Amino acid sequence: MGHPVLRQVADPVQDPTAPQVHALIRNMIETMQxxxxxxxxxxxxxxxxxxxxxxxxxxxxxxxxxSAPTPLTVLINPExxxxxxxxxxxxxxxxxxxxxxxxxxxxxxxxxxxxxxDGSRVERVAEDFHARVVQHECDHLDGTLYPQRMTDMSLLxxxxxxxxxxxxxxxxPTEEETEPx
Numbered sequence: 001m002g003h004p005v006l007r008q009v010a011d012p013v014q015d016p017t018a019p020q021v022h023a024l025i026r027n028m029i030e031t032m033q034x035x036x037x038x039x040x041x042x043x044x045x046x047x048x049x050x051x052x053x054x055x056x057x058x059x060x061x062x063x064x065x066x067s068a069p070t071p072l073t074v075l076i077n078p079e080x081x082x083x084x085x086x087x088x089x090x091x092x093x094x095x096x097x098x099x100x101x102x103x104x105x106x107x108x109x110x111x112x113x114x115x116x117x118d119g120s121r122v123e124r125v126a127e128d129f130h131a132r133v134v135q136h137e138c139d140h141l142d143g144t145l146y147p148q149r150m151t152d153m154s155l156l157x158x159x160x161x162x163x164x165x166x167x168x169x170x171x172x173p174t175e176e177e178t179e180p181x
């Protein structure tokens with residue numbers, strides 16, 4: 001957090017089949033696997049290009065086709081379209097914000113599209129964690145880190161606190177909590 005490349009809008013990739021793009025993707029995959037992450041965006045490895053990678057492991061998958069386990073996916077020049085106005089708070093961490101997690105509102109159902117490394121078109125509908133990880137990674141392409149999406153900064157905590165028990169369940173604040181002091 002704080003590196004200038006994480007605060008800027010990433011540039012589109014002109015040729016997804018270019019050798020330097022494939023080298024970037026290999027580097028990103030290795031970095032994500034080393035960090036045991038679910039996703040990574042090119043700006044996180046200090047490359048200001050519109051490339052993200054992600055996967056949805058079995059333990060994070062849901063029961064529907066749109067939230068099922070998803071193998072490693074590479075998206076070049078991705079676009080997201082919310083398919084509902086409904087948002088849900090969920091805990092997120094980030095390799096660019098080490099040691100912290102926060103409760104972030106995200107659309108519960110999206111359609112995303114982009115290019116694969118061979119130049120073919122990828123288009124999917126995603127729900128639940130699948131939708132969350134895509135939105136999180138694509139935010140990096142626009143210079144946005146998850147704390148900037150948070151609506152309640154009291155729900156930004158140290159990951160270390162998870163060892164002492166789960167964070168307080170997420171809920172809507174009461175009227176008393178939202179009144180000005």
